Amino acid sequence: MQLLVAGSDRVDAGKTTFSVGLLAETGATGYKPRAGNDYWFDHDDYRRAVEDGRLYGKDAKRLASAAPGDHRPEAINPVHRLWTPAPGAGKGLLGQDDREFLVDRVGGTGPDEDPAFVVNATADLPSGLAERLPLSDARRVADLDEANAAMADCHRPAMEAIGEAVAAADRAVVESYADIARPLDGFEPDAVAVVEPRRVRIYDGERYANACDVASGSAHEGRLEERVGNVVDLLEPRARVELPALTSDERDAPETVADAYAPAYQALLATAVD
Structure with a gap:
């Protein structure tokens, strides 16, 4: 099972807190490509x-x-x-x-x-x-040309290798970065959680991946990548779940996050196996 956690805000969407709780809930390996x-x-x-x-x-x-x-x-x-x-x-x-x-x-x-x-x-x-x-x-x-060449020569093989590791994992949680919709080129998760302050929206993985392809620029050279907002505008979520506010101590305890966000995780996992 491969699950993707993306964020609708460039910073502080709550992706990592959501992800660590999900790891505690599922026993999966987490990846941040x-x-x-x-x-x-x-x-x-x-x-x-x-x-x-x-x-x-x-x-x-x-x-x-x-x-x-x-x-x-x-x-x-x-x-x-x-x-x-x-x-x-x-x-x-x-x-x-x-x-x-x-x-x-x-x-x-x-x-x-x-x-x-x-x-x-x-x-x-x-x-x-x-x-x-x-x-x-x-x-x-x-x-920029030299930077893009470096991305092609150095970054791309590293990203392909982590993509293979994710595909081979029995259970994987992949966390994206900033408001990028898909951190691995061609990645098709079983289900997707788009996290933002106060709520999470749950999407079918295949439909989300198809929407990424429609919204995509040229991710191969790092110039343009799919933004979450452009992708989710093309989709209806399977579920919307409110997330409670957590203290810093609660956010630092994965098991506590798993308990607090249990309804969101249940909706995500139900979508993944549907």
Whole structure:
């Protein structure tokens, strides 16, 4: 059974909280194919990772910890991007307003597998980052064409490998990033949960995947990806379920989340087996 959790808001939709509760409910393995965090806004998480010579975020760490077994965050998250605010600087190398990408970590999913790094050659890296991560041999990109080439050469094989792992898993929960509708190209889950503050909408997986194909731009080079809003505008949900507000302590306890969100999980699982 493969389940997808997507969010209708770019940030703070509640995807990871929903996902960790779902892992506790189902005993599935969680995957976060792409993730990112910010040097400024997530500085504690950034420091915690890079001081160990690693690059990952709290979402992947929460998913890895909530799943049965022993998983490193990198094992379930093959591509992680480090951002930094760029107020007043206009659009950065990747066309983002008010923020700029610094470094991508690609791979490193196994304990003995060295990751690759892609560095934005037009950005100033934070002090000490180059000393804490092995960036001397990193691929450096200076414009969008070079970034897209790096995505084709480095990111795509890593994403294909995690897609194969998801397909082979007996039970998998795949969490998307930002408001991207589908984090793996061609992925057809059994059911989909679109999470937003206060509620979740449940969709049939095949219909959702078909709607992604209709709404799709060119995901292969990372320029355009299906946005949740464009996809769900083409569909009627199987169910709408209200989500209760949770305290920070409750959100940190997967079993507590599973209890609180039980009606939503029941609707999602019923859709998956229908």
